Amino acid sequence: MxxxxxxxxxxxxxxxxxxxxxxxxxxxxxxxxxxxxxxxxxxxxxxxxxxxxxxxxxxxxxxxxxxxxxxxxxxxxxxxxxxxxxxxxxxxxxxxxxxxxxxxxxxxxxxxxxxxxxxxxxxxxxxxxxxxxxxxxxxxxxxxxxxxxxxxxxxxxxxxxxGRQRVTAKRMVGLPGDTPVRTDANGFPINRHFADVPQDLPTVEPEPGFENEVSAFNLFAYLSRSDVTWNPSVCSVVGESLFCPTSEEYILPIDHGNDRAEWFLQFSDEIDWDVKDRVTGRPRARVRMKAGDIACMPADIRHTGYSTKRSMLLVWENGSPKIVNLIASGKAPVVPVIF
Amino acid sequence: MTATTKFGSLNAYEKGRVTIINDNPRNYVFSNVFEVADTSAPYERVAVGKNFEYVIEAFRAEGESPWYSAAHDEFVVAMDGEIEVHLVKLDNPDSVVAPDSQGAHRLPGDPKGRKMGKITLRRGHMALLPVGSAYRLRAAKPAAAIMQTILGPETVEKWATICQTKA
Structure with a gap:
């Protein structure tokens, strides 16, 4: 799944x-x-x-x-x-x-x-x-x-x-009929570590008839109200490109062994990643990510993260069906960019 | 204890780094969106992430952008500063960008269509740039943003310039 x-x-x-x-x-x-x-x-x-x-x-x-x-x-x-x-x-x-x-x-x-x-x-x-x-x-x-x-x-x-249902927006959080934004009223108070995160809304001024298409929301405020850690949820979708932001605190409870490239963009604060070989478990790198940093986890590693202060992380996944077949045939690329 | 959330900005960002134990730092394609936006031309849409045909572009919004359109949805996230998004519903979108094309396309002039409206984004705000529309961005002061989109003719790839290459 x-x-x-x-x-x-x-x-x-x-x-x-x-x-x-x-x-x-x-x-x-x-x-x-x-x-x-x-x-x-x-x-x-x-x-x-x-x-x-x-x-x-x-x-x-x-x-x-x-x-x-x-x-x-x-x-x-x-x-x-x-x-x-x-x-x-x-x-x-x-x-x-x-x-x-x-x-x-x-x-x-x-x-x-x-x-x-x-x-x-x-x-x-x-x-x-x-x-x-x-x-x-x-x-x-x-x-x-x-x-x-x-x-x-x-x-x-x-x-x-x-029994929480994982959030999977079909197009974008906040659009009519899609995943709703988080508010106090629907049971998502601001987390104690994000009390200083502005909750202002974008100024949306649609012309008549375009109210459902001219749409924006405060993604950082949305993340500040997450009640879970290390649990990416889909907030926007371009084809099979899935923006899966999440809030992180303490330790990623698994050592995730990638079968495809996975990208992280640090929205706030800081995470340290331990990167090991996917097969042997031997250390390969440590990655320290600060706000604005973006990095790829190659498809031949395993990684786990550490976040002392609750931080905001954008996990970017490609959910394309073709990748499943590439993985099964051993043809999935290990790194997404050769330069 | 009161926690202080650290966001980056064009004027104040700290980069982390990859510390290599037994690997090639290029495999991590490590860069920083504020540094990329700061060191690129206004509205130069620099790929900072790539996953098959999909990309994340980083750019500096400063002044007025060209008009763009794509044959699919795109999403913009303001990372620093204030950015206006102006949207027009194209009268004939297929004549502006081929329906099977990918990524953002720069339009030669003003688009033909009805005004859809305006969105003003500040840090952390995400907006939909819907398929079938054209959009133009405007920022009175330098601002930074990322775009969720597909590799297209406006995407600039300069990985060796923006990424950590040494252990």
């Missing part, structure tokens, strides 16, 4: 639908889950992932934040590394669940394992896991200082937080 709902799907033979909700643990109150040979269970502090060649542990808050993105973004573009061991690769119709597949120590030791799943089947079990393991008060989309705690035994649920 990724950022648009019209991404073509590619069928792959052997994609498994073998998933299961397992028994409830009476000591913690959480259910365990299974996807093929992968097992998932949580306790008060950790997610425990088992697979035929080993096992792995993640802090539960980090696991839930990563799982939330993978679910909300429909497995996104390319690889979603939950951390240096576990993650998914989107084949747009099927998805690989892996452990150690993009970690050269694991692969050299033969400890890596991966299985191919039908996307809908894995998404279903991921959603059930997310719903069961997210306690009341914990919002995996929120900055750590703006939410409750993920720890402890089963304590209610938070369906409103994990």
């Amino acid at each position: 990724a950022m648009t709902n019209d991404t073509p799907t590619i069928s792959r033979a052997g994609a498994s639908k073998d998933t299961a909700v397992l028994n409830l643990d009476n000591s913690t109150g959480y259910r365990a889950f299974r996807a093929g040979g992968f097992g998932f269970r949580r306790d008060g502090y950790f997610a425990h992932i088992s697979f035929p060649t080993g096992n792995h542990v993640m802090s539960i808050d980090a696991f839930l934040r990563a799982l939330m993105r993978d679910v909300a973004w429909g497995f996104f573009y390319g690889t979603v590394n939950f951390d240096h061991v576990v993650g998914t690769v989107n084949h747009y119709g099927s998805v690989t669940l892996f452990a150690g597949a993009f970690n050269d120590a694991y692969t050299e030791a033969g400890r890596n394992h991966e299985e191919l799943f039908d996307s809908a089947a894995l998404m279903d079990i991921f959603k059930k896991m997310l719903a069961d393991w997210t306690n009341d008060g914990f919002d995996p989309f929120a900055a750590p200082t703006e939410t409750g705690l993920a720890w402890g035994s089963k304590n209610g649920a938070n369906p409103n937080a994990i």
